[in-house]
Amino acid sequence: MHINGVEIENTFAEAFKMRGARLIITGVNPRWAMTAAQVTTGFATSVIACGCEAGIEGEIPADQTPDGRPGVSVLVFTMGPKGMEDQLMRRVGQCIMTCPTTACFNGLEGEKWVKIGGTLRYFGDGFQISKLLEGRRFWRIPVMEGEFLVEEKFGIKKAVGGGNFLILGESPKAALAAAERAVEAMKQVPGVVMPFPGGVVRSGSKTTSKYKFLRASTNTAYCPTLRRQTESALPQGVNSVLEIVIDGLDEESVREATRVGVEAACQPGVVRISAGNYGGTLGQYQIHLWELFQ
């Protein structure tokens, strides 16, 4: 299969089950809401080393947020509910509560709930105030600037992590341009984030290593510099590979984001689009590239 002259490999991305949460961060203006969102989603590229994967889903106009201020939607993904509670506590407490003017609301009707504001409230040292509106409890935590408003519970639901595709480019410049274009297009798909820097990862991994103490190591088959030193998956003419990893609140969203991203990435200078899989041994979901365009 070819799109815009770019070969689409007949392969599949292997994704796995995660748990997802959505935070709605508001602030006095878009700048401060975005600042809190960026800090909250910092160091959240891979669940293996960061504890969670997170990204900015999009900006929310003021008239659509609970407090009528500009907002940013953030998605956070972990492997389980316990990890989610731990990560949200750290990130809401250290990245949002500390950020001037912000408030934090739940943005998901979850299958389970984790208590965040209900625990963070103790920072108020007994002066925290609870407010219950339409069945949702909020905590007003007094801070030096004024008050931090945070919702008591955040919903979490089963989600899909690790969706991906690989852009095999003739040059680093071509691969990067295609990746940038793909990420911009994928940002329009609701319910997904691309957790790596700028949505793009250059150091994709395989699940084995020659070292016993390592669970993962560089994806040698896709490293252009290792061609002929090790078994390579790269066709002639490919000199740079970039990967886009996708986490989504459901499989359909991940599929749609993949489809939109692949389509946008197919431009001159790209030789092939492929995907990362481990022979079906890692994840519960298989996203076949060809199926996305049939």
Added chain:
Amino acid sequence: MTTTNLHLKEPVTLPVEAGAISPDRFAGLSQAEVAALPLLVGRRQRTIGDLFAVEGDGAEEIVVEGDLSHVKHIGQEMSHGRITVRGDAGMHLGAKMSGGEIVVHGDVAAWTGAHMSGGLIRVHGNASSMLGAVYTGEKRGMRGGVIIVEGDAGPRAGERMRRGLIVVQGNLGEFAGARMIAGSLFVFGTLGARAGAGMKRGTIVALGGMDEAPLPVFHDACSYNPTFVRMYLRKLREWGLPVTQEQIVGTYRRYAGDVTTLGKGEILVYDQH
């Protein structure tokens, strides 16, 4: 939706104990059975059919029409469904209700929504005293739900309120939120004197200023734009209340008190200047 209409046959001057007028009591009854439900008129036992013309059957919605200012306890302890009152309603309307909705196209008497724990009461007229308040001798009053009064409300609204939301679009009488334990009370008109006397926790928001300065047991803390007030006001606007953008984005003077008790309550006064 199945509806039962009750039309008052002739005006009553004796107090009527009408706790039977509730979707919970009407559930599963035929029209004849509804008409046979007991009422107390003064000290005499009567039936709904003696006082009201009963039409239709079903319990999801009850429409009561007439001058009901002496008809008490309408919707008492109801847990679901809807009651529409076309006319003034007597005391204890929706008292102890836990769910459902009561809409009154008229005025309501004392103790409307007393001890309610859920549901919505919306009054298109005025409310008398003790709105959403506590019965004498009890420790806690309203424990949840929402009361909206589009006119004025009398003294001691929200007394010993524990949870829930009371909104008064007009002026509010004295001693509003007295001995309040928690919950929220919004007044768009003028907040009466001695508001929040003895309150432990809870919030009184005065959008139209105060009759008098707060009691001396309230301490002036600061001026700010509370994020939670923005959220509440936006919700009230969604419910059809005339909230202005200035009220949402404006600053509020925070008075904390009553310091003779726990002192964690607050009166937030909208700074109109």
